[in-house]
Amino acid sequence: MKKERKIKKKHHNLSTGFINITNHGYAFVHINGLKKDVFIPKNKTNRALEGDLVKVRFYSKKGIKMEGEVLKIIKRKTKKFIGILKFNVKNEYGIVYNTNLHVDILIPIQKLEKCHHNDNDKVLVQIISWPKKFKNPLGKIIKVFGSSGEYKTEIYSLLEEYGMSYKFSKNLENEAKKIFNKSILDLDLNFRRDMRNVNTFTIDPLNAKDFDDALSIRKLNYDTWEIGVHISDVSHYIKEGSSLDKEAYLRATSVYLVEEVIPMLPKILSNNLCSLQPKKDKLSFSYIFNINSQGKILKDWFGKTIIRSDKKFSYNEVQSIIDQKKGDYYEDIYTLFLFSKILIKNRLKNGAFFIEKVEVKFHLDEKNNPISLYLEKNNDAHRLIEELMLLTNRKISEFVSLNLDGGLSKKLYIYRVHDVPDFQKIFFLKKIIEPLGYFLDIKNLKTSINHLLKQIKGKPEQNMIENLVLRSMSKAKYSTNNIGHYGLSFIYYTHFTSPIRRYSDIIAHRLLYHYLTVNKNEIKNKNEEYKLKTIEFYEKQSHYCSYKERLAIDVEREFLKYMQVKYIKKFIGEEFYGIITGFTDWSIYIDLLLFQTEGMVRLRDIKEDFYVLNPNNYSIIGKKKRKIYHLGDKVKVKLIDANIEKKQIILDWIDNINI
CATH class of the missing domain: 2.40.50.700 (OB fold (Dihydrolipoamide Acetyltransferase, E2P))
Incomplete structure (x- = not known):
């Protein structure tokens, strides 16, 4: 009986789990059912590597912690x-x-x-x-x-690490060329609305080559304008099930790195055939609406069109025209600007969040090394485009969901959805901002957050608090199950306006076109007939597009961090002001205001006192002088190292008592 009990006990101390190995060589294994992870000493990891699935034997040490050893590697995470x-x-x-x-x-x-x-x-x-x-x-x-450390090396190794394709095969390039060559001969315009005689232009970043969207505008009478939002008709060229379509789905999104784009489609399509270039006839899928001076939409239309853009503008050129009230297409641009202001006002009135985007940009030399850094803020030109794209995405999903014939109000579609925030994170945000003098009303959350965002404008802690607000929100994703978009305060929303760079938008185009032709009995182009699949098919595609989008965001962030670390290297030895953005047991994270990037100070390196982390995890306290530093406090630091490989910035703490 005793022997049997012993065997049973021994058997209970065997389990499997994924191993997390520290840089120092010791490890932890998480085992379901145990409150604490099992500690594995350096000499007991048995050739396991980070992330491997392992079999472990473990026992309770002094009744406090679980300790064990790796017996066997069941499956390597990767070789x-x-x-x-x-x-x-x-x-x-x-x-x-x-x-x-x-x-x-x-x-x-x-x-x-x-x-x-x-x-x-x-x-x-x-x-x-x-x-x-x-x-x-x-x-x-x-x-x-x-x-x-070189630009191209870092791009391709990062893409490899994340399992992202960065070259197109010869076969795919040839297929793209065939589509390009055939398209010149194959312009079936019978079923397209001809918009080539209306003032039309594109507004994009200065170096953009893939123009997804163009705007047209004409005045119909003293109080009515017709506005067209024209989106590249990518689904006309990319047939579902073709090898190019499969590759586009596999990539699911273009990846935008500093001065480099890894496109979803071969460049002959993304930068040429599908791109709405000026002075060329281009096929588009459009949302065209009549609007009065109060911003009321009087009627609208969705369908396939042919357009001819008169001019390509950069955001800066359009901003200059708005500011100076003169320039090419001034009247058209200024009218669109005034409508965008009405759209913003209405959206905010409905409870949408208003976070001003600030992007870190670089000027590069001929070898793509960063020579200077600047911050790009959203201006009126950005907002003009953004509001018209938001309107288009909203109106298309409303049209599909509510206005199509046949009692099909719950139509199958791909929606861009955004769930309510995680309230634990909201409480965390509330606790962090209170020592800084800000308040959050949980009962009127949207109004309160918008008020907070206004209050922090121009303050040193703005960047940190905006990031905390964003982190407290759910992540937007694609789904066939429409739960609405919390952040935008839209009941119906989709992504339709960027099919050159997002596969989700190609799905949205195919579905809309199917509904227009099937339910509205419009003139059908037999080549473009589209057969509807099951809801499971589109839900799987939605889920995959969401996953690839998050992956692309991570790659873009990592590459930006590499550029920031590379740039900051030249400032080693200099002192800067920063904002405390985070604490761990052994370090403080500081947002360097001048560079909008995070560096780290080790707690043990602070000479003025011995600091320890408070139990709440968002302040530290000095053991002798009892001085407390909170998240959001402004401090002075010295740059002592910038490690490109680890993408890490190491700082030294300057005596901060007199700041």
């Missing part, structure tokens, strides 16, 4: 890693160093000699074995990206 190649002095092995791995990967030197590899190259390496007698795994190099 491929990106790292920096360093040559060993003894020349027996090349060493590949990866910031997320606690061990380096060794490459036998004879394998390196066959190929041209340089010290400090960034490489993709695959682990081929890990002999028991070796402290390190052995690997082979699969791909070389170039010298670490």
